[in-house]
Amino acid sequence: MTSVTDSGRDASQGRNHGFMDELASFASHHKATRWRGSFADFLRDVFPSASQQFVRSSHQYLYDMLSWYRAERRDPQAGIATGNPKELFTNELYGIDDALDRVVEYFKAASAGSDVGRRLLLLLGPPSGGKSSAVILMKRGLEEYSHTDAGALYALQGSPLHESPLNLVPASLRGRFRETYGVDITGELSPYSRARLDDEFHGDFMKFPVERVFLSEASRVGIGTYAPHDPTTADIADLVGSVDLSKVAEIGDEGDPRAWSWSGAVYAASRGMLEMIEILKVKREFLYLLLTLTQEKNVKVSRFPLIHLDETIVAHTNLAEFNKFLQEKENEALLDRMVIVKVPYTLSYPDEARIYRKLVSNAPAFRAVHLDPHTLKLAAVFSILTRLTKPEKEGLDLPKKLRLYAGEDVEGFSVNEVERLRGDCPEEGMAGVSPRFVINAISNAITRSDRRSLTSMEMLLALKDAIQSDARMDANQKKVWVDFLVIARKDFYNRWVKEDVHRALFASFEDEAQQLLEKYLDEVEASLDQREVKDPITSETRPADERFLRKVEEKIKISESGKQSFRQEVVRKAMVAFKAGEKFTLDSHTRLHEAIEQYLFEERRDVLRLVTSAARPDDEVRQKISAVQQRLVVEYGYDEYSAREALNYVTTLLSQE
Numbered sequence: 001m002t003s004v005t006d007s008g009r010d011a012s013q014g015r016n017h018g019f020m021d022e023l024a025s026f027a028s029h030h031k032a033t034r035w036r037g038s039f040a041d042f043l044r045d046v047f048p049s050a051s052q053q054f055v056r057s058s059h060q061y062l063y064d065m066l067s068w069y070r071a072e073r074r075d076p077q078a079g080i081a082t083g084n085p086k087e088l089f090t091n092e093l094y095g096i097d098d099a100l101d102r103v104v105e106y107f108k109a110a111s112a113g114s115d116v117g118r119r120l121l122l123l124l125g126p127p128s129g130g131k132s133s134a135v136i137l138m139k140r141g142l143e144e145y146s147h148t149d150a151g152a153l154y155a156l157q158g159s160p161l162h163e164s165p166l167n168l169v170p171a172s173l174r175g176r177f178r179e180t181y182g183v184d185i186t187g188e189l190s191p192y193s194r195a196r197l198d199d200e201f202h203g204d205f206m207k208f209p210v211e212r213v214f215l216s217e218a219s220r221v222g223i224g225t226y227a228p229h230d231p232t233t234a235d236i237a238d239l240v241g242s243v244d245l246s247k248v249a250e251i252g253d254e255g256d257p258r259a260w261s262w263s264g265a266v267y268a269a270s271r272g273m274l275e276m277i278e279i280l281k282v283k284r285e286f287l288y289l290l291l292t293l294t295q296e297k298n299v300k301v302s303r304f305p306l307i308h309l310d311e312t313i314v315a316h317t318n319l320a321e322f323n324k325f326l327q328e329k330e331n332e333a334l335l336d337r338m339v340i341v342k343v344p345y346t347l348s349y350p351d352e353a354r355i356y357r358k359l360v361s362n363a364p365a366f367r368a369v370h371l372d373p374h375t376l377k378l379a380a381v382f383s384i385l386t387r388l389t390k391p392e393k394e395g396l397d398l399p400k401k402l403r404l405y406a407g408e409d410v411e412g413f414s415v416n417e418v419e420r421l422r423g424d425c426p427e428e429g430m431a432g433v434s435p436r437f438v439i440n441a442i443s444n445a446i447t448r449s450d451r452r453s454l455t456s457m458e459m460l461l462a463l464k465d466a467i468q469s470d471a472r473m474d475a476n477q478k479k480v481w482v483d484f485l486v487i488a489r490k491d492f493y494n495r496w497v498k499e500d501v502h503r504a505l506f507a508s509f510e511d512e513a514q515q516l517l518e519k520y521l522d523e524v525e526a527s528l529d530q531r532e533v534k535d536p537i538t539s540e541t542r543p544a545d546e547r548f549l550r551k552v553e554e555k556i557k558i559s560e561s562g563k564q565s566f567r568q569e570v571v572r573k574a575m576v577a578f579k580a581g582e583k584f585t586l587d588s589h590t591r592l593h594e595a596i597e598q599y600l601f602e603e604r605r606d607v608l609r610l611v612t613s614a615a616r617p618d619d620e621v622r623q624k625i626s627a628v629q630q631r632l633v634v635e636y637g638y639d640e641y642s643a644r645e646a647l648n649y650v651t652t653l654l655s656q657e
Contacts, residue, residue: 095346
């Protein structure tokens with residue numbers, strides 16, 4: 001007989017073997033063939049099989065990487081790629097799909113050879129909004145792609161610019177090369193490789209060694225990163241290099257390309273991508289160099305002719321720096337050579353909660369801490385409230401607007417109005433609380449507590465403390481944000497926690513709710529058809545129960561004037577489900593689901609109050625309380641502590657009503 005210990009060990013070993021198999025599969029799938037040979041070998045053995053692949057620009061290479069990443073998620077049964085080229089981002093970044101679409105559109109247009117490829121891509125947005133994360137994902141994607149056959153890159157061995165071997169072909173032979181291979185060569189040999197060609201190979205470019213290279217930020221191959229220093233001390237040599245005095249002593253000539261330090265960030269990024277962090281903080285001469293590089297694909301440094309470089313520059317900055325940059329008229333020409341993509345905070349609270357969930361799961365200290373099922377959602381509601389502009393439309397307040405942005409049904413408003421609402425407030429999401437602020441508050445709440453559990457109310461208190469102790473905010477802003485905490489609690493958490501407790505208390509809730517739904521449908525159909533309802537037991541007929549219908553509809557604030565259109569919509573959805581051979585259930589209509597829940601909750605309010613508020617419960621009540629707590633734990637994501645706190649909170653709410 002297998003012991004519990006043996007069983008656990010076997011399960012652990014099974015998981016280990018499964019992960020080892022997954023690692024082996026990944027390594028095998030991404031195994032790259034290393035290659036070295038002369039340029040003659042390259043033209044004979046490598047180039048003919050994929051000539052178009054080896055003349056791609058950096059923008060084409062990046063867009064192909066995005067498409068490859070999508071294809072990697074191919075549906076093995078359907079045999080087609082799922083998703084779209086932004087899938088590289090959407091697995092890690094949530095709620096900023098519009099911005100990611102524009103990033104993908106930039107690369108698509110640039111890869112097609114349009115003038116967009118001569119523009120610098122600038123990501124503009126608030127701190128902790130996803131700009132840096134998007135760039136990091138692109139860099140990691142490039143590294144992985146370069147290890148595949150589709151992403152294979154070859155370069156002149158030893159070149160600090162990792163330049164294409166095709167740059168060796170003399171200008172006089174490039175026309176014939178195009179006739180032979182069907183591709184154009186656009187690059188030029190760097191001063192370094194030209195000097196090496198003359199000195200080591202006496203001009204015989206067919207002997208120049210070529211090797212396959214793999215993009216790597218750590219190795220400074222095809223991926224470069226520049227972070228600004230103090231503008232008064234920043235040296236443009238960080239971008240384009242400078243004379244290496246130690247090599248001058250060896251070579252004896254400052255003008256020799258081999259005496260130049262090719263350590264600049266633009267050389268590291270050649271044929272790949274250069275990330276410019278907080279780009280608008282750099283000196284103007286830096287900007288002109290970068291924009292000339294983007295526009296003309298070359299840079300000019302002392303002692304050398306123009307140096308050809310093909311790389312994609314992706315920069316990012318915050319709104320404060322950008323507004324300061326806009327105020328200087330001499331920057332207009334620079335702005336004209338940028339493609340600016342706004343990357344705002346998400347305005348969808350479910351997506352914001354996903355961000356928090358990812359950040360919490362990434363912190364080992366948080367993984368052992370239980371969060372009640374509404375903690376992160378509630379924090380997200382508060383965050384979105386700080387980012388929204390107060391609506392001017394009559395009947396629409398911030399909580400309703402927030403729900404519309406989350407894709408929820410709101411009485412009196414159509415989901416189709418969301419785009420217009422966003423259009424009316426283009427700056428929404430560019431300010432407000434950052435995910436980092438919320439995570440810091442949650443972290444403080446966890447570290448201050450001896451319990452390995454955090455409830456929604458404790459999280460709200462932690463946010464309140466973070467707001468009141470923040471030296472960056474004035475008193476007015478603090479008051480507004482604390483008021484948002486109150487709105488989040490009253491308009492969202494109170495409803496969520498009451499629904500949980502109600503469902504946990506009544507084990508037959510789903511069956512009862514479905515029966516109420518069916519009764520509602522029967523009564524609605526009778527009302528719309530102006531016919532009577534037949535009692536299944538007595539066979540007596542009666543008019544539709546208008547009182548019952550209105551009691552249900554009033555739970556979600558359906559007005560007397562709006563009841564007819566609401567009922568017609570419900571019947572229409574029920575007919576669609578019927579024709580599709582499906583059952584019309586609570587999940588078939590979100591707002592009616594909410595109305596039925598609220599109706600049932602009101603009908604059972606007295607029972608709920610009795611169970612949750614008994615000061616000295618007898619055995620029967622004690623058993624009910626225990627059963628409710630257990631069901632909250634097993635079925636609704638609470639632990640013992642948070643379930644008990646939820647019951648106490650609902651008791652307080654009921655006593656106030």
